[in-house]
Amino acid sequence: MKSYAHQRLLSLVGRYALLIFLAIVWLFPIVWIVLVSFTKNSTGFVDTIIPDNFTIDNYVSLLKNENGVFPFVNWLVNTLIVSVLSTIISTLIIIMMSYVLSRLKFAFRKPFLQIALVLGMFPGFMSMIALYYILKSFNMLSIGGLVMVYAGGAGLAFYIAKGFFDTIPPSIDEAAKIDGANKWQVFTNITLPLSKPIIVYTALMAFIAPWTDFIFSGIILGNNDSKSFTIAYGLYTMVFNSKGSATTYFTQFIAGCVIIAIPITLLFIFMQKFYVNGITAGADKG
Helix, strand or coil: CHHHHHHHHHHHHHHHHHHHHHHHHHHHHHHHHHHHCCECCCCCCCCCCCCCCECCHHHHHHHHCCCCCCCHHHHHHHHHHHHHHHHHHHHHHHHHHHHHHHHCCCCCHHHHHHHHHHHHCCCHHHHHHHHHHHHHHCCCCCHHHHHHHHHHHHHHCCHHHHHHHHCCCHHHHHHHHHCCCCHHHHHHHHHHHHCHHHHHHHHHHHHHHHHHCCHHHHHHHCCCCHHHCCHHHHHHHHHHCCCCCCCCCHHHHHHHHHHHHHHHHHHHHHCHHHHHHHHHHHCCCC
16 A cells, blocks of 8 residues: 555656646746846847846837837737737637538538538648739738638638537527527527637637738738738837847847737636637537
């Protein structure tokens, strides 16, 4: 018994030691980035972990745009507009499409699911050149065109939501229909209230994509005025296309990274329960 207890204790200590090590590995870059954002440095890469003198000048310079070159507030507003609109449109499309594919039986349903699965395997950036010329022909190389790109790809992201709807017993729908409810009433009054986890998960995923995207925003908005940029592409221009040295704005670039990470972090903290329930239930049945 003592030998078994000793082995179990060693195993437990080893697991916790491994978890602590992994936590340090994961958290160290984050802590370093946050600390560097409070460092005043214009000479390049910061090689210290703890700054000698803490300052908020990097955040003040970003928000005030004192040099008039990098309108960070405009980038923030543009990204928020794109992310919110894309989230609303994408969530509506995905939820309604997933419900239809889960509940309704129609011709070519299975071939459609198979084709959609194959199309979803191709990375989205493969279509960016075609999308650029299509939007250019309609004179839509703007925030509106960027929203259309993000919302247009929402239809192929239905598999997890469909899996969630598959876990809701059809007998609930049948009971509501017996009571006189039509399909729309069943969807809005029965299914949606039971689907908060997958709705939150879908909305989070739809929000994060445009909030952190660099490729499509750079392709579509790259030739526009800098005030029309999104955060990801704007911060890229701050470091690589600045008029001065690429390292001049390094600490301000880090401060911008911290700012854009705050909304996503808060969303995951407050929505963690729904997020986990949504992704686990959605993966339970296809």
